[in-house]
Amino acid sequence: MYENFGQFINGKWSRGNGNEPVSVIDPGNGQSLGFIPAASTEDTLSALAAAEQALDSWKNTQAWARADLLQAVAREMVAAAAVAAVVISKESGKPLAQAKREWELSVDQFVWYAEEARRIYGRIVESRVPGGRCEVSHEPVGVVAAFTAWNFPVVLVARKLAPALAAGCTVVLRPSSEVPGSAMMIFECLRKAGIPAGVANLVVGPTPATYEPLIASPVVKKVSLTGSTQLGQQMIRDSAATIKRLSMELGGNAPVIVFEDADLEKALDLSVATKFANCGQVCVTADRFYVHESVYESFVEGFARRTSQLKVGYGQDEGTAMGPLINTRRLQAIEAIVTDAREKGAKVITGGHRIDLNGGYFYAPTVLADVPDDALAIAEENFGPIAAITSFSDSEDLWARVNNSDFALSAYAFTRDPGRIRETVAKLESGMVGINSYALAAAEVPFGGIKASGMGREGGSEGIHDYMNVKLAQIVV
Structure with a gap:
């Protein structure tokens, strides 16, 4: 099931160099679905270096070109829908109809943010300085580390990848090791659509090898998490040293x-x-x-x-x-x-x-x-x-x-x-x-909570701004 996949680093699939393989179990029967060679710390650092190297070119790629590529990803996903639904169902246990619907909602994310890439608006503010003009613009935050949970193994990935790529950020994504093949299906669609090398990377493996190098690196400017409140609290503490921007969708009740x-x-x-x-x-x-x-x-x-x-x-x-x-x-x-x-x-x-x-x-x-x-x-x-x-x-x-x-x-x-x-x-x-x-939950509206349920929003026009910095320029002529 995983023979052609593994780690996706710098535009290519490769085997991980970790010590222990990732074993994936079908929760519907307790049987093994297969093994994935786990990423090592060196693999994660390679993915991070690829994302850093690709950032300058990607953020300067015209928004219309980024939009076209995201639309191409969506088309590849539509073509892969039947196979992807089976993978999602096997890994997560959810009924096939629900797996199909989740894949469709993931396609929506790429279609929506392809359009949002063309609508990154700034504004002009009247200046108090004679001859002056205030310009407010938005720029990509930089390299993003994204972490996703197992319960929605593709839509959670799409909610992070689509707005980050639309904004001009590069990404290293670490999916749950219980459902890695589902995320790999999306990355294969990225590859087929022609995503430039290093723009989107995926690593699968144990926490010391795939979490700690990303959260400790000053290269990573933003972290996006879907997970438990306890994990979110730990991530806030771990990110404090490098003062990363955070968006988190955590627990609910x-x-x-x-x-x-x-x-x-x-x-x-x-x-x-x-x-x-x-x-x-x-x-x-x-x-x-x-x-x-x-x-x-x-x-x-x-x-x-x-x-x-x-x-x-x-x-x-x-x-x-x-x-x-x-x-x-x-x-x-x-x-x-x-x-x-x-x-x-x-x-x-x-x-x-x-x-x-x-x-x-x-x-x-x-x-x-x-x-x-x-x-x-x-x-x-x-x-x-x-x-x-x-x-x-x-x-x-x-x-x-x-x-x-x-x-x-x-x-x-x-x-x-x-x-x-x-x-x-x-x-x-x-x-x-x-x-x-x-x-x-829909691509066109903001999704997220308050209090211990998190911060930031995914979806809607608000979602892309979680991956952008605001810049003010006071220009006097």
């Missing part, structure tokens, strides 16, 4: 409010499909449901009924709605969260157990009701197939409960009252809010 006037059938259909997509391993997924007491019983019953009808299975099997967790560590973590909820008085309405299926890491889609606020299922991000449901009656108490979290990536509500919609958007402490919808 999204609340969902279901008011008494909500379209209950719509809320249930959307919530079940969203909650169990990618086995719940989604940072913006619905985690904790606050349901008005007048519709609480109907909501719990409808949620459990729909959940029990989901087909759990191997990602490439026909009709599979939910695949496995990524590894045994996630299985153990989910079991601990459900045990904690039970001990604190929550009711398991459906699920709550492992599924023995082909040696994979499967856990039944689980609905918990009457969950107290101090249970882990509500107090922390569960990152798995657990829907934790509780009730509310008083709106003022509701806002305190919902916002009582360090995480503030996404939040959702279902209501048909226009006034309540405006109040809800204003009251929710979150980087993103969905009203009667969970559709927040």
Whole structure:
């Protein structure tokens, strides 16, 4: 599966020189997908040197030429869609239909930022100095180190590569070692599209060899991360010595409010499909449901009924709605969260157990009701197939409960009252809010959180500016 790939350095695929190969496991059956020769520290430094050498030429390449190349990448990705979806499904375990959709969303990133490359606007500001003029312009920040997680192995890569390349930056990307082939599919499309040598590089391997050299180097001017809050905190500390610019999409624990006037059938259909997509391993997924007491019983019953009808299975099997967790560590973590909820008085309405299926890491889609606020299922991000449901009656108490979290990536509500919609958007402490919808992730809109959920934005016109410096010139003639 990985025979033609490996490390992508200075425009070429090469074998890594690390001591231990990277072993990739199919979470749907626990079997090996193959091995990749890991990068050594020297490999990472070579990738960094290639990015540094390519920077001057790439940042001075006309924006229209950069845009044309990104469009070429998108065309190569469209051509590779069928093969890529299989790789994504095998490595991550997600159903094939979800893998196909993720690849399509990744194509969108390159198409969108091809256009944004042509729209890097400055402005003229009236000067106080006689005969003067103030010009504000934007320039690429420089060499970027990007780090991505395993749960969305291609769209997370595209969200970093596309805006960075559009801005005129060069990149060294380190994907998760659990899903490296998915990222390699994108880099192969870059290669086929004719990306200049050194502009985009990929290294796969252990932390000492692929993280530490990048984070310590003064050549790297910006770091972009999708990962856990704990990793983000460590990266902030590690970057302090060289004062790098940072953008981070970290953990989430999204609340969902279901008011008494909500379209209950719509809320249930959307919530079940969203909650169990990618086995719940989604940072913006619905985690904790606050349901008005007048519709609480109907909501719990409808949620459990729909959940029990989901087909759990191997990602490439026909009709599979939910695949496995990524590894045994996630299985153990989910079991601990459900045990904690039970001990604190929550009711398991459906699920709550492992599924023995082909040696994979499967856990039944689980609905918990009457969950107290101090249970882990509500107090922390569960990152798995657990829907934790509780009730509310008083709106003022509701806002305190919902916002009582360090995480503030996404939040959702279902209501048909226009006034309540405006109040809800204003009251929710979150980087993103969905009203009667969970559709927040798209190339054309900014994606990101506040508080412990991160900083900076990916997507939209805002996304490219995270890879640019602002320069002021006061010109007097």
